[in-house]
Each structure stands twice: as C-alpha cells, then as structure tokens.
Ligand SMILES: Nc1ncnc2c1ncn2[C@@H]1O[C@H](COP(=O)(O)OP(=O)(O)OP(=O)(O)O)[C@@H](O)[C@H]1O
C-alpha cells in the first residue's frame with residue numbers, strides 16, 4: 001500500500017530577483033512501513049519537498065502536481081485539514097530541529113499541547129503517553145519537568161523525534177535528523193529512527209546530504225540534483241550499482257555534501273542556476289562523461305520505470 005505518492009511536483013518561488021525553479025517534475029512514493037531516503041547537496045530542494053508536502057513555507061510558492069497521502073489529495077486541501085494531518089497523521093522532524101523546541105516551555109507541556117491539539121485525553125493518560133514515548137528515545141521520563149536548554153543537542157534531537165511520533169502518525173518526515181551531531185550520536189539517532197519505524201509501524205522519509213550515514217536504514221533511496229530526482233533505487237542498487245554519474249561521485253567522495261558544494265573535493269563545480277529553465281542535462285558541467293547529446297537535450301526523467309535521469313544511465317556501471 002502506498003502511503004505517500006508524489007507525482008509531477010513542480011515548485012517555483014517568486015522573488016524580487018525573478019522566479020526560482022526549485023522542484024522540477026518530482027515523482028516519489030513511500031510504501032507502508034518503508035524507510036525512504038532523499039539525498040542531495042545543499043540547496044537541491046530537499047527541504048522544499050518536505051515543506052511542500054506539509055504546506056509550510058508557502059508564501060511566495062507556486063506549486064503544480066499531485067501529492068497524495070493515503071489516497072487523499074493534499075495539494076488543494078484546506079489549511080484546517082492540513083493542520084489536522086500534521087502532527088497526528090504526518091509527523092515532522094524539521095531541519096535544525098534541536099533548536100525547534102520552544103525554549104520557554106517545559107518539555108511535558110510541549111508534549112501535552114500537541115496531544116490536546118489533536119485528541120481528547122485525560123491528564124493521566126497524556127502523562128503516560130509522554131513518558132512512554134520519551135522512553136522510546138532513551139530520555140528519562142522523570143526529566144519532563146525540564147526546559148529544553150537543560151538537555152544536550154543530541155538529547156533535544158531525540159526529544160523532537162519523540163514529539164514527531166507521539167500520536168503514532170502513518171508517516172514521519174525527518175529533515176536532516178543527524179546533521180550537527182557528532183558521529184557516535186549520529187549513528188545512535190539513525191538506529192533510533194529505524195526502531196521507531198518498526199515499533200510504531202509507520203513509514204518514513206529521511207532527508208540527508210550524507211548518503212553514507214543514512215543508507216544503513218533505508219529500503220529505497222532517491223537522489224536529488226538541482227530540484228530533480230536523478231536516480232532512484234533500492235539501497236542495494238544505489239550503493240553497489242549506482243548509475244548516475246552524480247550518485248557515483250557522491251559515493252566515491254565519501255565526503256558529506258555540506259553547505260559549500262564548490263569546496264567539496266571530488267564533486268567540483270556549482271549546482272545549476274535556479275533562475276533558468278534548462279533544456280539540457282543540468283549536471284553537464286560537473287560530469288566527466290558528458291557528450292553532445294547531454295548539451296542537446298534533457299535526459300529521461302525518473303518517472304515510472306525509469307530509474308536514472310542520464311542519457312547513458314543504464315550503460316554506466
Ligand atoms: N520561500 C522561498 N523563496 C525563495 N527561495 C526559496 C524559498 N525557500 C527555499 N528557497 C530556495 O530553494 C532552494 C532549495 O532550498 P532547500 O532548503 O529546499 O534546499 P535543501 O536541499 O534542503 O538544502 P540544505 O541541505 O542546505 O538544507 C534554495 O536555493 C533556497 O534558497
């Protein structure tokens with residue numbers, strides 16, 4: 001069963017400087033109980049995809065396409081209905097989420113407020129649900145009476161994960177859940193996400209710029225470049241038989257793609273301009289294998305059975 005089905009999703013942002021084309025004909029789906037990774041360098045549009053699904057950051061946004069969540073079309077639903085879905089049916093761990101907790105409100109209250117927004121539950125039951133959920137992420141429930149600043153960054157991250165899964169949503173979207181944490185903590189958070197999915201029988205979209213860190217828990221992976229899905233496959237296919245030159249470079253660099261792609265060794269060059277509608281392959285300048293056809297026309301798109309958006313895709317091993 002498909003929990004999330006995104007088709008032909010195109011997002012533009014209008015700014016004073018012009019119209020930025022951020023997502024281009026994105027197709028992505030997540031099955032029940034599946035953990036799906038979305039990988040790409042900084043600025044490729046990963047958070048925009050998450051926030052468009054959740055209808056956040058929509059002020060100057062134009063969107064086209066379809067987003068179906070358990071069969072319900074989200075692209076044109078009311079704000080009211082979206083508020084109901086967010087938190088109860090779709091959990092969100094936002095990027096930089098260790099700073100997303102309200103610093104002035106104690107943890108317990110932040111949890112009970114979320115419960116109260118969506119359900120009617122007696123106080124004792126709310127307390128028990130909060131304690132049980134915090135225990136799942138290895139936070140001592142006796143500390144619910146504390147403020148966020150009394151926890152470490154890694155602990156706050158785990159508290160945000162607990163908050164996102166509090167009401168057992170059918171889908172959790174975790175945007176860069178391990179960034180800014182040290183390697184050991186990263187590894188623990190990744191394992192924790194997998195446990196959450198198994199225990200809560202949920203599905204998950206995990207966003208990261210670091211293919212190596214999250215591939216361990218993903219069933220399938222989408223690779224995003226310049227607002228397009230350039231490759232999709234099982235984790236096995238992506239890690240061991242990558243087809244797109246970009247995926248191959250991501251794997252061979254073994255360097256996470258942090259904020260400045262230009263400085264990253266192994267993948268030199270800049271991402272494509274978001275102001276232009278390109279009629280050629282957008283990875284062209286950074287590709288070692290580019291030829292005449294890549295300049296002449298755009299590669300096939302990752303839709304349906306097409307796994308790789310490269311003119312030479314299937315031939316590349
Ligand atoms: N409201 C907006 N108006 C204009 N441009 C925007 C808006 N929101 C996002 N963008 C632009 O969209 C592009 C993609 O941003 P996004 O946050 O989706 O990237 P990302 O892949 O999540 O990057 P990172 O790994 O750094 O988090 C960026 O160039 C960003 O500046």
Ligand code: NI
Pocket residue numbers: 046047048095175176
């Ligand atoms: Ni992001």
